[in-house]
Amino acid sequence: xxxxxxxDLLLLKNQKRILILLLLVSVLFLYSAENAGFMITYCxxxxxxxxxxxxxxxxxxxxxQFLFTLPFLRKVYAREKYLLCIGSSCVVWxxxxxxxxxxxxxxxxxxxxxxxxxxxxxxxxxxxxxFFLALLLPLQxxxxxxxxxxxxxIFMGAGVGICISLESxxxxxxxxxxxxxxxVLGFLQIHTETAAVIALVLTALCCFISYLISVKxxxxxxx
Amino acid sequence: MLxxxxxxxxxxxxxxxxxxxxxxxxxxxxIGQNGAGKTTTFKAVLGLIAHDSGSIQIFGKDxxxxxxxxxxxxxxxxxxxxxxxxxxxxxxxxxxxTFYKNFSSRDFLKKCSDFQIPLDKKIQDxxxxxxxxxxxLCALSHKAKFLILDEPTVGLDVxxxxxxxxxxRSYMEEDEERSILISSHISSDLExxxxxxxxxxxxxxxxxxxxxxxxxxxxxxxxxxxQFNRMDKQYILRYRKEPYGYSCLTGQKQFYMENYPDVxxxxxxxxxxxxxMIKGEIL
Numbered sequence: 001x002x003x004x005x006x007x008d009l010l011l012l013k014n015q016k017r018i019l020i021l022l023l024l025v026s027v028l029f030l031y032s033a034e035n036a037g038f039m040i041t042y043c044x045x046x047x048x049x050x051x052x053x054x055x056x057x058x059x060x061x062x063x064x065q066f067l068f069t070l071p072f073l074r075k076v077y078a079r080e081k082y083l084l085c086i087g088s089s090c091v092v093w094x095x096x097x098x099x100x101x102x103x104x105x106x107x108x109x110x111x112x113x114x115x116x117x118x119x120x121x122x123x124x125x126x127x128x129x130x131f132f133l134a135l136l137l138p139l140q141x142x143x144x145x146x147x148x149x150x151x152x153x154i155f156m157g158a159g160v161g162i163c164i165s166l167e168s169x170x171x172x173x174x175x176x177x178x179x180x181x182x183x184v185l186g187f188l189q190i191h192t193e194t195a196a197v198i199a200l201v202l203t204a205l206c207c208f209i210s211y212l213i214s215v216k217x218x219x220x221x222x223x
Numbered sequence: 224m225l226x227x228x229x230x231x232x233x234x235x236x237x238x239x240x241x242x243x244x245x246x247x248x249x250x251x252x253x254i255g256q257n258g259a260g261k262t263t264t265f266k267a268v269l270g271l272i273a274h275d276s277g278s279i280q281i282f283g284k285d286x287x288x289x290x291x292x293x294x295x296x297x298x299x300x301x302x303x304x305x306x307x308x309x310x311x312x313x314x315x316x317x318x319x320x321t322f323y324k325n326f327s328s329r330d331f332l333k334k335c336s337d338f339q340i341p342l343d344k345k346i347q348d349x350x351x352x353x354x355x356x357x358x359x360l361c362a363l364s365h366k367a368k369f370l371i372l373d374e375p376t377v378g379l380d381v382x383x384x385x386x387x388x389x390x391x392r393s394y395m396e397e398d399e400e401r402s403i404l405i406s407s408h409i410s411s412d413l414e415x416x417x418x419x420x421x422x423x424x425x426x427x428x429x430x431x432x433x434x435x436x437x438x439x440x441x442x443x444x445x446x447x448x449x450q451f452n453r454m455d456k457q458y459i460l461r462y463r464k465e466p467y468g469y470s471c472l473t474g475q476k477q478f479y480m481e482n483y484p485d486v487x488x489x490x491x492x493x494x495x496x497x498x499x500m501i502k503g504e505i506l
Contacts, residue, residue: 065271065301069294071291073290222272222273
């Protein structure tokens with residue numbers, strides 16, 4: 001695993017320009033926008049996508065054929081990608097939250113700083129991103145970069161479609177899904193700690209299932 | 224070192240069906256035309272593709288059961304794949320150091336310097352020859368017991384090819400238990416390097432022979448129709464009609480030289496043997 005991580009970090013080193021641009025844009029957001037939440041989401045998303053792009057680097061010029069003759073087991077490849085993508089997202093999210101929190105707090109124009117609200121919005125964006133990664137990674141590993149993105153779009157579209165159809169079916173049956181959803185959300189808003197625990201457990205579970213699927217995919221894949 | 228028994232892989236229009244052995248202390252060559260099945264065989268050996276039936280054993284273990292530690296004893300060159308070309312040779316040193324316990328940075332860097340390979344340039348900016356050299360140096364860098372080399376000399380000029388082949392010879396001399404499986408479509412490379420040779424055509428092994436036997440005993444008989452008709456044909460492997468009569472491939476050159484002194488017999492070489500084995504007819 002260490003070898004794979006080193007390889008990916010060295011590949012990411014080539015993305016210095018994007019990282020510098022990311023920093024500049026983030027600084028710009030910090031100084032121009034009242035809401036620093038966007039900067040956190042933006043940084044974390046770009047960092048995780050950079051890490052996901054290492055899967056495409058591996059495929060470039062039939063690179064996977066040679067890569068998979070190196071001394072590691074196939075499941076370790078999946079493990080390394082999850083560690084790299086989710087791990088780097090965690091680190092970037094933490095740093096971005098810390099910096100934007102400090103800047104917002106110290107900004108002279110802001111008189112009231114609701115720390116728990118700030119952390120909540122930042123946490124929600126992180127959890128959504130990890131869910132997205134849990135969907136994206138198996139698809140990228142299975143289909144590669146271009147087809148992978150296409151399948152993500154199809155999956156997300158299908159997800160929205162299913163939700164809308166489900167809602168209309170429930171409405172016809174006399175059940176107002178929107179009301180129930182608002183009730184659940186209302187409950188979770190009051191019990192923030194319970195909501196956070198549920199969200200974290202669900203995220204971890206999704207990641208684990210996604211990882212198991214990726215292991216199955218990579219173990220069956222032919223190069 | 225490697226035993227392939229009745230390996231079968233079906234791609235619809237192409238079927239691979241081969242058996243092959245690479246013994247410790249020897250260099251085994253696999254030669255064939257483009258699309259003959261060399262790369263498919265290598266991919267199956269390396270576990271990159273699943274096979275339909277048969278078995279592949281490396282170091283006495285089924286290829287699917289090889290551990291990461293077992294894989295450290297393999298040195299691989301693939302014709303159309305290698306480390307990411309976005310990396311530099313310096314990066315490769317760092318990466319290989321973490322992958323292989325026996326990787327020697329000093330030896331690797333010395334060989335890179337001998338071959339005038341720049342360390343800070345991305346591999347994608349290298350010439351084809353330089354890329355081929357880097358692949359070979361990587362395969363040789365961690366004291367592997369078994370080298371699996373698919374077209375390692377492709378894209379190299381004659382001098383560079385000789386240098387690389389010399390590296391393989393030195394590699395074998397360092398430890399008599401080492402072994403190499405090498406494929407090439409350049410027969411002269413294999414002629415001077417290999418101990419035994421497998422010829423593959425349309426997914427099937429059509430000939431397996433010691434290189435010495437092949438060069439000493441095989442011959443190409445050039446006979447006119449009258450000579451051909453009175454000739455004992457029990458040692459004729461393939462024959463082909465030519466404008467002057469017939470050319471025949473034999474594995475018993477001496478027999479025909481002694482019994483038919485009036486017939487022209489040429490010393491066998493790998494190219495002619497391949498051509499006759501593929502294009503000639505069986506009596």
